Amino acid sequence: MKENFERISWKEYALRIAEVASFRSEDPYKKVGACALDFSNRVIGVAYNGLAPGVNVSDNFWTDRDKRRPYMIHAEANLLSLFKRGECNLLACTLLPCSCCASMISAYGIKKVVYKETYNRDTMAIDIFKFNGIDCEQIIF
Ligand SMILES: [Zn+2]
Numbered sequence: 001m002k003e004n005f006e007r008i009s010w011k012e013y014a015l016r017i018a019e020v021a022s023f024r025s026e027d028p029y030k031k032v033g034a035c036a037l038d039f040s041n042r043v044i045g046v047a048y049n050g051l052a053p054g055v056n057v058s059d060n061f062w063t064d065r066d067k068r069r070p071y072m073i074h075a076e077a078n079l080l081s082l083f084k085r086g087e088c089n090l091l092a093c094t095l096l097p098c099s100c101c102a103s104m105i106s107a108y109g110i111k112k113v114v115y116k117e118t119y120n121r122d123t124m125a126i127d128i129f130k131f132n133g134i135d136c137e138q139i140i141f
Contacts, residue, residue, distance in 0.1 A: 010041045011114045014092035015139055018105050019116070022094050023046045027072060034075040036083060036088040047081035049075045076101035085109050099124035106132040114139050
């Protein structure tokens with residue numbers, strides 16, 4: 001725990017906002033949040049994983065963990081829908097992005113990515129970010 005007088009970094013700031021956003025996710029298995037800062041460190045987007053806007057499902061949709069998976073929109077995909085390429089400097093995600101999202105993040109020209117938790121099913125993002133010259137850092141608080 002940090003002392004009260006210690007100021008958190010922009011990376012931690014964005015990641016903590018992403019964490020708050022994750023609490024809004026309707027996914028009972030994996031709640032992921034993401035936050036984007038522009039080049040002035042202003043928040044330009046906050047998102048979480050979930051179904052497409054306006055889609056309603058019955059309660060038993062959620063009982064099968066694997067069946068629901070293809071319909072879930074990742075937090076990063078929802079986040080990228082909120083701004084244009086070149087506008088975001090730092091993307092924070094509570095979970096290491098999957099390889100698909102890592103490719104999209106690269107296409108958006110984002111230069112810094114921070115995450116909290118590693119996604120064990122897919123760690124290719126680390127290589128994709130390195131390949132594309134994106135600074136990727138795990139932050140644990
Ligand atoms: Zn993803």
